[in-house]
Amino acid sequence: METCRPLDACIAAADRALRALGAPARASRPVPGEPDTAKMKLSTDERRRSAGLMRVNHAGEIAAQALYHGQAFAAQNTPTRDMLLRAAREEADHLAWCATRLTELESRPSLLDPLWYAGSFAIGALAGLMGDRISLGFVVETERQVEGHLDGHLGSLPPDDARSRAIVDAMRTDEIAHGANAKAAGGIDLPSPVRALMRATARIMTGTAYWL
Numbered sequence: 364m365e366t367c368r369p370l371d372a373c374i375a376a377a378d379r380a381l382r383a384l385g386a387p388a389r390a391s392r393p394v395p396g397e398p399d400t401a402k403m404k405l406s407t408d409e410r411r412r413s414a415g416l417m418r419v420n421h422a423g424e425i426a427a428q429a430l431y432h433g434q435a436f437a438a439q440n441t442p443t444r445d446m447l448l449r450a451a452r453e454e455a456d457h458l459a460w461c462a463t464r465l466t467e468l469e470s471r472p473s474l475l476d477p478l479w480y481a482g483s484f485a486i487g488a489l490a491g492l493m494g495d496r497i498s499l500g501f502v503v504e505t506e507r508q509v510e511g512h513l514d515g516h517l518g519s520l521p522p523d524d525a526r527s528r529a530i531v532d533a534m535r536t537d538e539i540a541h542g543a544n545a546k547a548a549g550g551i552d553l554p555s556p557v558r559a560l561m562r563a564t565a566r567i568m569t570g571t572a573y574w575l
Contacts, residue, residue, distance in 0.1 A: 416573070418470065475571065503552075
């Protein structure tokens with residue numbers, strides 16, 4: 364079993380947290396959809412609706428970064444850690460895309476992003492400490508729930524907001540792949556009470572991040 368030295372792991376985890384929360388989000392892939400003037404086509408209420416939903420998605424990507432970072436911090440073998448960090452890098456693209464769209468909509472991220480990161484990192488580390496198969500199962504269930512969440516956003520975004528729709532659709536494709544990869548790597552099905560608790564926690568975050 365391969366593990367990182369504790370001090371190295373702590374320094375790396377702190378660096379990832381600072382990059383997720385403090386550094387301007389940078390994507391390795393272009394923002395989906397065409398740079399648009401959709402905000403000119405949207406009413407004030409529609410623009411506010413799109414901004415609220417994209418703020419929720421941005422907060423969700425902060426949480427996703429933290430979950431993967433926490434799980435990687437506590438992962439019990441190097442292949443699992445590498446897979447988790449690779450997925451986190453793809454989630455960083457999502458974070459940058461959502462940040463870009465919020466700027467285009469003349470809005471802002473959630474004011475509670477540090478809280479979402481800290482709580483999610485703790486949950487991810489706890490999942491990692493339970494063993495790689497349980498941790499990977501946590502990824503499978505998380506991505507399943509995120510897929511449903513994004514499906515709901517596709518149904519709620521204003522029809523004329525093509526840019527936000529393209530971003531959400533591309534994110535959905537990546538999330539499905541992350542879940543499938545974790546399942547193939549040995550992720551197990553989590554007990555139904557754990558899945559229910561995850562859904563309840565997600566509802567609290569999304570309901571709060573929409574406004575704050």
